[in-house]
Amino acid sequence: MLRKWIAAAAIAFAASAAEAQTQTEITIQYPYPELFTETHKRIAEEFAKIRPDIKVVSRAPYESYEDATQKVLREAVTRQMPDVSFQGLNRVRVLVDKSIPAELDGYIAAEKDFDKQGFHQAMYDIGTSSGKVYALPFAISLPIVYFNMDLVKQAGGDPANLPTTWDELIKLAAKIKALGPDINGVTYAWDITGNWLWQAPVFARGGTMLNADETRVAFDGPEGQFALKTLARLVTEAGMPNLDQPSMRATFAAGKTGIHITSTSDLNKTTQMIGGKFELKTHAFPDVVTPAGRLPAGGNVVMILAKDKAKRDAAWDVVKFWTGAKGAAIMAETTGYMPPNKIANDVYLKNFYIKNPNNYTAVSQLGLLTKWYAFPGDNGLKITDVIKDHLNTIVSGARAREPEAVLADMAADVQKLLPRTSAQAR
Structure with a gap:
């Protein structure tokens, strides 16, 4: 009996060792752990059920999009990059210019019925640089307005007709501010990474950051003037305090701010922090003019950085699952972001949006989506x-x-x- 037990144990050990040897290990690294750790954990668990041959290992998360890009730029020199990296949408250009991520066009072309899995041209466009696809979007956000409906009502606002213009919003914010010395009328997350909420009001009125050939500043025209004057009015007319993003979120969730303007990505975390203390309602970003007005897509994309072909092939399967319908649906349910995958939105999340109308606000603005602008050249991050x-x-x-x-x-x-x-040099 002992010999049989030893033999069985040896066989089991050999099988386990063989499985371990056939597994391909893929390291991933993502930013903003407070928003994404649970998301990636759940997606990895689902992926392991269908692909036990690929072991996904998460590195310690990046602190932010800036941290993510800077670390990859350094690791590219020392050859210590993760196999898969999640980067801010506006950082694709920086990394492609350094020839760091793998091209995905060949993988995409080899897929059969990729459109039936929810992938589409708009997804490819977001991660395209110089005519080639280097990234697929994972989590998309757009700017929206958060209202504390209890304070709105106390200030005499109409819950059925929330502000759609900056003039209306600033007027209501001033009334909320007048409710008491410990109440803020409005906060605006202007310091979000990559000047995102500076670009938003400029793009909303049809403006651009630079001219068409990217040689001259264009944000100093009427659109930029309107955007900066509006930011100033939030301070001078509505008494907006100078808080950082975590403090803005915490103050709003504590019921001390009437209107908070930020990314839809904050929705789940903010809702949890509110914990039912007051009624929260989200609304569309103000003053988006038609037909020229657009809003910059925030969020992050996923890139393959692995150099070894076998690793790249396995990494592609990881990327497909994370951006596919199942992975995208988990992402939407655990964050406030929107999935760019069509099947995730149309099938997996259909009932989710009915039950969670605050999450649908950003989805209703998808037709306004444009690229989050990245400035050209070596000084792009410095700008x-x-x-x-x-x-x-x-x-x-x-x-x-x-x-x-x-x-x-x-x-x-x-x-x-x-x-x-x-020509400029001359």
Whole structure:
């Protein structure tokens, strides 16, 4: 009996060892653990059920999109990159310029009935650079407005007719602010990574960051002037406090802010923090003009960084599942983001949106979606910091009453950092 037991154990051990040897290990790394850790854990569990031959291992998460990009740029030199990396939508250009991610066109072309799995051209467009696909979108966000309906009603606002313009919103915010010294009328997450909520009001009125050939600043036109004056009005007319994003979220969730303007990605976390203390209602971003108005898509894409072919092939299966209908549906249910996958939205999440209308607000704006702009050249990341510094002078109150001058200074500083053409050099 002992010999039989030893033999059986040896066979089991050999089988286990053989399975371990045939498994391909794929490392993934993603940003914002407070938003995504549970999401990736659940998707990995589902993936393991159908692909036990691929072991997905998560590295310690990136702190932010900036951290994600900087780490990959450094790791590309030391050859220590993860096999799969989740990066901000506006960081595709930076990494492609350094020839870091793998092209996905061949993998996409080899797939049969990919459209029936919910993949479509708009998904490919988001991760396209120089005519080739380098990333697939995983989680998409758009800017929306969060209302504390209890404070809206106390201030005399009409719950059935929430503000659709900045004028209406600022007027209501001022009334909410007047409810008490410990109440904020409005907060605006202007410091979101990559100047996202600076681009949003500019794009909403049909503006652009640069001209068509990307040689000159274009955000200093009427659209940019409107956007910066509106930010200044939030401070001067509605008394907006200078808070960072976590503080804005916490203050709103505590019932001390009437209107909070931020990403739909915050929805699940904010809802959990509110815990039923007041009625939360989301609404569309104000003053999106038609037909030129657009809103920048926030969120992140997934890239394959593995260099070994066998690893790349396995990584492609990981990417397909994470951005496919099942993975995308889990992402939507565990965050406030929207899935770009059609089957996820139309089939898996149909009842979810009926039960959770606050989540549908951003989905209703999908027709306005445009790329989150990334500035060209080696100074692209530095430009976003320069813009953030200028915006801070408005929000801090230091220059809130001179938005035109701030915009002129910001445009001049950004222009100096743009790549110079041969004609400009002369």
